[in-house]
Amino acid sequence: MPPQFTQNLISIDRLEQSLQLEPTLFVLLTALSSLIVYLVGLRNLSKERHQNIRALFRNLFGHGLVALTLLTLFWLLRAETLYLPKLIPFVGIAAVFWGAIVLIKSFRIFSFEYLFFMNMHTGVPLLLVNMLTLLMSLVLASWIATSVFGFRLAPVLATSALFSIVVGLALQDTLGNLFSGIALQIDKPYLLGDWIEIQMGAQKLVGQVNEITWRATILISLTEEWITIPNRVVAQSQVLNFSRTKKPILRNQIFRLPFSVSIEKTKALLVDAIKDIKGISRYSQPIALLSEAGESWLTLKLVYAVKDYEDQWKVGDEVIEQCLKRLHQEGIPLAGPRLQIIQEKIV
Numbered sequence: 001m002p003p004q005f006t007q008n009l010i011s012i013d014r015l016e017q018s019l020q021l022e023p024t025l026f027v028l029l030t031a032l033s034s035l036i037v038y039l040v041g042l043r044n045l046s047k048e049r050h051q052n053i054r055a056l057f058r059n060l061f062g063h064g065l066v067a068l069t070l071l072t073l074f075w076l077l078r079a080e081t082l083y084l085p086k087l088i089p090f091v092g093i094a095a096v097f098w099g100a101i102v103l104i105k106s107f108r109i110f111s112f113e114y115l116f117f118m119n120m121h122t123g124v125p126l127l128l129v130n131m132l133t134l135l136m137s138l139v140l141a142s143w144i145a146t147s148v149f150g151f152r153l154a155p156v157l158a159t160s161a162l163f164s165i166v167v168g169l170a171l172q173d174t175l176g177n178l179f180s181g182i183a184l185q186i187d188k189p190y191l192l193g194d195w196i197e198i199q200m201g202a203q204k205l206v207g208q209v210n211e212i213t214w215r216a217t218i219l220i221s222l223t224e225e226w227i228t229i230p231n232r233v234v235a236q237s238q239v240l241n242f243s244r245t246k247k248p249i250l251r252n253q254i255f256r257l258p259f260s261v262s263i264e265k266t267k268a269l270l271v272d273a274i275k276d277i278k279g280i281s282r283y284s285q286p287i288a289l290l291s292e293a294g295e296s297w298l299t300l301k302l303v304y305a306v307k308d309y310e311d312q313w314k315v316g317d318e319v320i321e322q323c324l325k326r327l328h329q330e331g332i333p334l335a336g337p338r339l340q341i342i343q344e345k346i347v
Helices: 003-018 021-041 047-078 085-118 127-147 153-159 161-170 172-187 231-235 263-273 309-329
Strands: 195-200 203-212 216-220 226-230 238-241 249-257 287-293 298-306
Touching: 003 047, 003 085, 003 127, 021 047, 021 085, 047 085, 085 127, 127 172, 172 203, 172 216, 172 231, 203 226, 216 231, 226 231, 249 309, 263 287, 263 298, 263 309, 298 309
Parallel strands: none
Antiparallel strands: 195 203, 195 238, 203 216, 216 226, 249 298, 287 298
């Protein structure tokens, strides 16, 4: 028997072991389990999320049909129902690869289902899904290389250690951003849609989380600007999350008034002026406090709570407008700078 024929026979035997009933059932049951989890546990998803996950299932169904077709053709060729012996190894390898694709896509759907279940009403980042997909792909690629093609990965990994060190040093910043992104996804200091403040020394960045990638976190600022911050920088900074707390956000407005005004009357007037503003939370009632007594004026601080962080500027505008309007109606002026000149007669 020629050596080449023996090698082909061994390859076909390995293909047969990989395409037996047990591995095939495992792939099918994994795909079916992902569908059952979706139908039973994720009925309350939003319309957009239903569309996204159904698109994933349509893609999985298409690849599953291709894999079953290749599997059936392989066994027909092996049973000599179709006499095309040269096609056997090619069809078998294609069937193995397509089965691996179906398995990877099933685990990818499981990842989405888990994230959707944990975050029913907020967006989910793709970083963890992509990392799990990559990890699953590497595991299956290693299994195919060793079980189907007979490769020995241990010597390859041992000889590539020096190369890995060089690549790791060259990609130090990139890998730092990657692992920082994974750590942020595990700790979850913020989610998609949260309003956060990132304090980096003397610099402060504020915005709404729009996307979390493997490299950076992308914010949309209050002025609709896109801010890209490397994940490594975020992990080393102080992060304030204004969306995860159940309490509203406190804001204040300063008014400087002359000494001649009635303090109690003015306090009550300012609090009453903002009582009908919709963006103000009733969790904490507004209050006016005397915060300073200067040489030329009294300083009243009006403290109020805002329901939503993104509406604070609009609410603040209404607060100032209503307070100034009420002060004008009551004839209470605002204090301005005053210069007192004393003239002394010199004899």
